[in-house]
Amino acid sequence: MTSAAESTAWWIYRGHGLPPEGDAEIPELPAPPSWRTFDGGPPLPIPPVSDTEFLRRIGVPSPIAAKQASVREILTVNAALYLRRPILVTGNPGTGKSSLAYRIARELALGPVLRWSISSRTISRDGLWEYDAIGRVQAAAAEENAGAGDFVRLGPLGTALLPYERPRVLLIDELDKSDIHLPNDLLAVFEDGEYEIQPLSRIAATQPDVTVFTHDRGGRATVREGHVRCRSFPVVVVTSNGERDFPPAFLRRCLRLEMPQPDLEQLVGMVAAHFREVPQRGQDLIREFLTISEREGGLANDQLLNAMHLATSNAYQQDENWELLRNTLWQRLIVSGMD
Structure with a gap:
């Protein structure tokens, strides 16, 4: 063998x-x-x-x-x-x-x-x-x-x-x-x-x-x-x-x-390549991204990186508008003919 x-x-x-x-x-x-x-x-x-x-x-x-x-x-x-x-x-x-x-x-x-x-x-x-x-x-x-x-x-x-x-x-x-x-x-x-x-x-x-x-x-x-x-x-x-x-x-x-949609392990590796440290908030964000990507029919990797940068940098302090901003960044790319 x-x-x-x-x-x-x-x-x-x-x-x-x-x-x-x-x-x-x-x-x-x-x-x-x-x-x-x-x-x-x-x-x-x-x-x-x-x-x-x-x-x-x-x-x-x-x-x-x-x-x-x-x-x-x-x-x-x-x-x-x-x-x-x-x-x-x-x-x-x-x-x-x-x-x-x-x-x-x-x-x-x-x-x-x-x-x-x-x-x-x-x-x-x-x-x-x-x-x-x-x-x-x-x-x-x-x-x-x-x-x-x-x-x-x-x-x-x-x-x-x-x-x-x-x-x-x-x-x-x-x-x-x-x-x-x-x-x-x-x-x-x-x-x-x-x-x-x-x-x-x-x-x-x-x-x-x-x-x-x-x-x-x-x-x-x-x-x-x-x-x-x-x-x-x-x-x-x-x-x-x-x-x-x-x-x-x-x-x-x-x-x-x-190329299939990336799984959790692949997304973590991709994020780690661009961010020296992935805090707990970043890991939670990756899981949210996966869930929404599966529901909406596929999001792009750079959409995750954009949200990760805002969520983990000092450029934006998360507040009650975070979900609205996140949804703006994660607008789906594949639109069905029913929409």
Whole structure:
């Protein structure tokens, strides 16, 4: 019979979201399948990470505060790491879908998360690159000494596909808000792990190497002959609030994960990550939140954090109006057609 330790020995991601203690503790990633192997290069180092974004998104890293992920989450993420496939994360608003990307990045030391927020007007090229043609014309008219790369900026998807030594984490947030064609437009990029920047391809004969801006703050990278090809396919986390279905071809290429409403233990861990101490009033508030969330059809985690901040800080002294204020903060997000 296989022991518990043996059954989890293949896990790279364990769901605690704690950063490695040192270089020796950084998890080694498995080799990809032959059909998900790419040869972009030369290899680039992972950019340095600032703790500010992680603290804002998932709180202070500590064993007590770490959210205990479900076995399904851990299995799905590890399968995606081994297979180099995107993860489609669905669930109600505020259940921690986007937080998954930050836990993966911090736990596996994969650098800053590249976030691509989707709207109804987003097209695939928005995530790959943008070219400031007007700026280049103005620079030429003013006889400014600027190269073509000064007017090209890679988007979050385009940056994630640069040939990094280790995969970057890309969060494609709320894809269900997109135009109906965007999921299918992403398929070729997900399969091929590469893309072309046409303005640079046109000048490749005279300027084969062009340094462009990336999506990272202050980031620059050199693009050769107008093409970008990844070396290690990024960890792609796609979130959806379930507002619409996706094409079968897109779903076939993703591993799917449904985020349930968090339970008491998970909420306590989330609150502890943002508040150094959770007083008795805070614990009572979490229980009230759970009760109302179940009754009203699902509240968002940040609604609890908002109430917790007011209830446990000196900004607001609780009085007879507390329940009215709490109900204002905890207005339900899912409204039935009967209302």
